[in-house]
Amino acid sequence: MRKFVNDVAKWISSMPDIADKLKSKGGRVLDVGCGDGWASISLATTFPLTKIDAIGADSQSIDNAKKNVHNEGLENRISLHQSLI
DSSP states (O other), X not given: OOOOOOOHHHHHXXXXXXXXXXXXXXXXXXXXXXXXXXXXXXXXXXXXXXXXEEEESOHHHHHHHHHHHHHTTOTTTEEEEEOOO
């Protein structure tokens, strides 16, 4: 599987109000169309106080995302959901 490679901290820092919210306790992200979960994992790693809800329509992608999130030890910060649509 291929990891999401991007300098998340750099592009989010261009939006200081968003970066401040993600750096504070209680920061939340909704990742719609999460695929295999790599963007959520990258965000959770970059912003350790942020909680993420990630949703996707494809059951195989959600299964992959669950494995990836587990392997990264982020189950307590990333919640994965399969949409019904």
